Amino acid sequence: MHIPDGFLSAPVAVATGAVAVAAIAVAVKATNKKMGEKQVPMMGVLAAFIFAAQMLNFPVAGGTSGHFVGAALAAILLGPWATVLIMSSVLVVQSLIFQDGGLLALGANITNMGIVAGFSSYYIYKGIGALFKHSKAGTLVGAGTGAWFSVVLASLACAAELSISGTSPWALTIAAMGGVHMLIGVGEGLITVAVLSLIMATRADLLKLQVA
């Protein structure tokens, strides 16, 4: 879902850039208080894992592929503000070193895959977890559902940016982007639940590192 340069109008690029810069500034302040001995390597490992997992596109329907985003996993493990920092780092490296995602579209990509995906999954996960009284099953259902929504909502944010930019009409972008990402989101949900299950079974203490 990495937007290249050329798809966005200047106002959309500037506005999303401002949103991303503001979110990163808040994230730095919000996360530093609880950043501790275990959170530091978790931040690094999540960034590394998300980068590597994003390379592994999986086929969905009709000659289209999707890839893991990872914001939901990060938000569940460390909280949404830490996720903004992790996803921004991944997206900056992908754009600067690997030419994946445009430099001028960086703000939009951070907005979609960092902020929208991270916060939406976090609150859906929290809400469903509370509904199931934080049982193990409830945690996993919340994680899978949150992960699915994170991809679908990020794709809708991306669709909105393309339409506001005049690149493609609203009805088309919303239907096409939302539709295919409803399938890709299933992959996101499965991977997120698998990783969380592994952590639960081996090191359940690592599920309690939320910084912000």
Add this chain to the structure above:
Amino acid sequence: MKSKWWIIGLSIALLLAVLSPLASKFPDGLDRFAEDHNFVDKAGGPAFTVIPDYAFPGIDNEAAATIIAGLLGTIVLFGLVFGLASMLKSKHEA
């Protein structure tokens, strides 16, 4: 702490990078949409390239070039974000 859990986590990430040549070559959701609706040409080429398309330049073997690019990016991100988090940690301890 008995085992360094994060070394296991990082090893899993590096293993995924090694498996990256197995990734589907189909365009992703956004690229496919852009192709189907004829605006893919609007994408401007990058101003500069370092390791474009996740293939380390100058290596003929496509899988090897992808694996090296993937391992490099995985290590860079671990180091960068570990360092960033360490700075945030020391900020409140100072």
